[in-house]
Amino acid sequence: MVVIKSIKEDSSKILSLAYKDRENGDLVIINKGKRYKVHKTIFHYAIPHFAKMFASGMKEATSKEVILDHPIESFEIIIDWAYCQPIEITDENVRELYHLADYFNIPDLALECLMILLDCFSDQPMLEIDYWRTQVGVIDIGKIIDRYICLNFRKIISTSKFLTYDVDTVDYIVSCNKLDIDKEIEVFDAIMMWIYGNIEKNLVHLPRLLTKLHWYSITHTEFIDKIASNSCIKGNKDCHAIIMSAFGLIHLGSSDSAISQNLKLEPRDFHGSPTRLFFLTDVSESKKKVEWLDDFGGVQEICILDYDPTLVARRLQHAHISEHCFSDYIVQIDWKRRRWNHFKNDELIITKLFEHVITFEKIPEGKVCLKKGPRTIELAPVALIEHIDHDGLEIRSVTQYKSWFYTIAKSFWSKHKIVVEEFHPMENIWKLVSNDISAEYQHYEEHGRNKNKHLAFGDYLILFLDDSCSIYDINSKEWSHQQNPIRGSTSNTVFCVHQSKLLAYDFCQHILREFTIASGELVSLSERKIKDGPKSSEIFSASREFLKYSHET
Template sequence: MGEEGTSSAKSNFDRDKAEKMVRKMASSAVNELLQRTELCDVVIKVEGDRFNAHKIILCSCSEYFCALFTGAWANPKKKSYIIPGVSPAMMRLIIDYAYTQNVDVTEDNVLELLAAADQFLVSGIVQRCCFFLEDQLCLSNCIGIWRLMHFYHLPRLTHKVFLFILQHFDEIIAVSQEILELSVQQLSAIIEHDHLNVRRESTVFETILHWISHQPDQRRGQIFELLSEVRLGLMTAIYLQDVVKENALIKDSAKCVSIIDAAVAKFMDLRCKSSKPDYSDRLSRPRLPSSILLVTGGKNARNAATGLDAYDARADCWVPIRAGEIRRNHHGAALLGGFMYVIGGRNRGIQLNTAMKFDLVNRTWHPVMPMNCCRDHVCVAVQNGCIYALGGFSDDLYHNSVERYTPETDQWTMVAPMHTKRSSASAATLRGKVYVCGGYNGTRSLTLAERYDPNTNQWTVIPNMRSSRRGLGIAAYKDLIYAIGGTSSGSIHLRTVETYNPDTDRWRNAPSMCCARSFFGLEVMEEQLIVVGGFGGTAAMLTVERYDDDVGMWLRASDMETPRSGQSCCVLHGLHGVMEDLFHCGSPTMPTVVEAAGGST
């Protein structure tokens, strides 16, 4: 910015500052007049209490008083008004706000104050009550706040609370009984919604039964209306036949029995055809995921450029994302601040120091500041709102250096180096620390592991893994660090798994994967470990596995469309519009994302 621009900005700042000071002084002066009851031209009477005020001040903050004092039927000579439907305490708060622009919103007064502010059209107080309710929003009160919103026109707050209910439905029904007080229309609005976040559709059916049992005489006749909103096709045939169909309420309704039979037939049809989810069929359309696994880049034998794919763990299906081809492999990927970042790696044999971010809403790529050095076979982790890029190699030089990216400043900063030079390692965060395990130092695969404390900028060596691993994946899962797969040499690929417990400072063996693999994608989603693709020793893989600690075994999931090795993964949470676009509308292809040779964007 030139001197003229700087001078103009300073002038605007000074003018705004002066205007605020003038308004503050004027407010203080008028408030002093009120305290001395000087020049007051109106008396507000509420339940026997009298409040002196100035008409012009009340008009400035309340459309109600403006209409009362200046409307077509107003009497300019009238000085006394009896105001019904409000308590003296609330009127005092409203009048004080008119003079000071301040109001103390508390848990004890927020509901009455919101009602009074809405009655007198004091938008400033309404807004502050909304902010207070947003800050207080939790599992135990969200239903009550949402029901309250039906009495007001507050679309922003209503939408936010409703999304909170949808997102946390499983948790809400476990701790709150407020859902039993909903009307049938309100309950229906929740359970019919695509964004309802439930791990099992049976939860929705059981919630309906619980709601009916709260007032059985009045509600039993509404079973069909609510059952029609359940995605019955997502339940198992056994559950539908043995639990749902055998329920007394269902048996008493021929229409309910008919819809259950249709759901069983649909389930069997999908199972026989092994077809993908049908998003056009209301009966079996999966709920939109609350989180998706994003897979970026990688390569296979035929193609060094791959697109961006999304995996919905609940529907067990893959969807391509309109993002163009990503010509990177052995890079890092991270989600931060609503953007997906891809960092370092290589493109057609060229080692990269570049990083780019992808706007998931607008589907556009943007370059960010390059790293201080090229990092092929890099690993990344996110902690405290920053991205850490660890190790890697360039020009046969193996790095122990670490860089930290701060999105607010778009800058990479060198932090304390690791104790060990390593590429093809993997990193994860747990309890505020960054862990890095395994890798390759140019001579051998490593068992070495260490952790970084961002608060002290220091690395601490932890016990070695039981197996040397490069091209491994590590993840923080169930308060442990999982080290998975990799290769102990160029030809021995591993399917073994081991876990590190920070409390005991020990590694122990865990159930092995179904397939040996290295250079795969790994993330935690839906309380499961998800392993994607990789290299199996002869070719890139398209197989996917998932591990649930509650079950204690690895299970196969739907394969990717394209084999990948050297890809990277991250998990996207929220962004409801993105989820809806991806899983209900399809996604055409965009042009290739091309990076110039030499590592520049």
């Protein structure tokens, strides 16, 4: 037998015919007294709630009538959805439709409504976790909220909003398993930050929150230095049994007492997957090559990506899509389909916070905007900072630290000075960091913007030029200056933070350098030549899980 052609009927056409022929349906739904004839099989497969109802053994499983009590307009939209008919989500019906889709366990529709609600009914960059954690019934949507928390944990706990959450919300946040953290002690620090935010009110909840820690992942030194010596814990008698049980688990490996205190014995999953260093190189205007650094210091090609301008800003449910913020633009990679797109504009610096795009105009007194779905929300412009002549400033680069940004601006009124500022989108305020860095940046004008690099590393802001390096301690708010430890021009070097180290890759000499910070100075850890190293335009750190998606067919 020889197959000449393989064809199939258009399923949407069949469903449309069934939609028009509902009078011959075999199920009657009576909703608020209004009768609807539908096809039982279609509702069984299209709406999980009905599938569960029909398989429950209840009278609805055999009855030809189902009685409901839901808003009529929204329920009729659910019927249209079941038959794959086009529906309209409006500002008037979206909230009601979300709750109905959640009730009927329709994840795709519930998610679409949720995204509209998040984009169109809040001007804040961050998800209102305290509200939405109580508004989710669909398991898939709950997983998306959890993933949002995990990806943004460090940013969430750095906001003033975190300190206002009730204990149930804090419990929910710290109980998420795959938090984007390096050490479990970061969760303890977050708990204590919340306690200190209103110690008279919150201290009573400390024992409850301590049971959410994954004690197995806390080291002996961390336990002694930060937990056992904590004055709030020592002074709270309800914490004593928990701490003694945790001591037995960490130091003696004894789990009996820990079990009786309902402590978590298993280690936290953290990121869920180790990270790898990736290289992204231009092959042509429409193609990029992705490579990764293997365990032996070699570079392995993963795939070639094709340009796809139809890719839109990532939605949280797409685990196979990643986004990477570089100096002034974002690159999006669809690992499964091997596609890429970028969000780039010569007049803007484009970055992201809490899964939303934020843009900074490069011109003096430029606008700062938050993109939420179809809306553009103007935030406080840089000109609101006092004591600076903003007619003479032009933002050159932006880097993110926790839930805020540091901007580097060039001064027109003083050729050899730059201005460093903080911008806090959640509070919508600007703060001056420095407007008096000059001698170390005397070559700023000569060398141009591309030779100036800056990024946040740990609790430090690092600024590079060809012959100098300035480091700002974010906690002490003090500057230190040193010679640039990167030999050669920084214009040939790209940077990223990977596995708690600062990496600098010179793509002309194919040299990869590793740095850390000690006593406020940038210290070299290693330097190695990458054999056949890529002439990479960018490097980035990402989960090795993306390797799995890239090999799927």
